[in-house]
Amino acid sequence: MSPTLAEGYEQIQSGGTRAWEEAFMVVDQSRVVLGSNADDDDSYINASYVSIKRAHRNYILAQGPLENTCNDFWQMVWEQNVPAVIMLNKLLESGRHKCATYFPSKSVRSVEFDDYTVELECEEQHHNFVVRKIRLKKHGDGDEAERSVLHVQYTEWPDFGVPASTKCFLNMLRYIQSHNVLSVKDDDPPCIVHCSAGIGRSGTFILVDGVLRMVN
Template sequence: RLKSQSTRYRTDKTYPSKTAEKQENIKKNRYKDIVPFDHSRVKLTLTTVKNDTDYINASFIKGVSGSRAYIATQGPLPHTVLDFLRMLWEYNIKVVVMACREFEMGKKKCERYWPQKQEQPFVCEPFTVYCDSEENKGDYLTRVLRVTYRNCSRTLKQLHYVNWPDHGVPDSIPPILEMLHEM
């Protein structure tokens, strides 16, 4: 039902997605049929290099605290990692919930934007990401990441659900509830 409703919204132009469909932005979308609507898309204003644009494949989601309680986004592509880090910084993100593996069924689903514990920091100029801690909770990992930009540093928590199947839902509910509680 959700898929047919989404298709109908796109076909009928109920909620336009003109920005996502611009030629220069198409390459920033992992999937051609999953794009943000213009009215709810996340706009980037933090510029780090001359050719930065305001587009990222990300949408605001309503919550009890308001219309911009959450952001849903795709796993970054190799050429959108900088945009992803710009978004984390600009919107002062405290928690990232990642519901995919880096690779699933032989396909890359998310470009890595963090180092693993004990690895060298991940650098995507002008950002540097450090992994201060990593804890295996079974079906998911928790990482404390420290992001630096222009001599400032912020900490965020990444909850990485590593057992979410590519086309389906997990078999067990308790680990998801644990992760949501931690979130």
């Protein structure tokens, strides 16, 4: 990490306001920059670009949003033209909060953030995963400033553990693949993959997806 970058992150690290763990801060070479000014503290989000070149897969690996980074998360979705968000954790695991409620549900069909409204179009319950079709609206850009985003949440993969069922995990992966949201060309937009810290479960998911694509 360069001295300039380290200085820029000093406030973030000391306050612990934008990352679950200080040890899991992202590095300058691969981090996602919000907006156009990489030197602005407001440009920081705990997310990194990852590509598997032989599979032509592009991803963004991210931590689960905090209460004060939900707007940043949806800004990243908007700016990066993200077609799908793949969530690999529950909101609450073993009595600990692992992620803010940044998405709508059947009980709360619309959630508002500073710059975005996130609306639920439909929700489907599958075995061990939930599919939400979301309408993302950007404030202040007129009626046409909205996009569809697929949100898939796998619910049976404990932190520091393994999925409850290999079959169910692969069924979820095949569902995502069938919706043509994963990149097939080097310049296709990335999907966001996140768990709580954006490392273990997220990294495992993209490795399985990338290897299966190369094999097939």
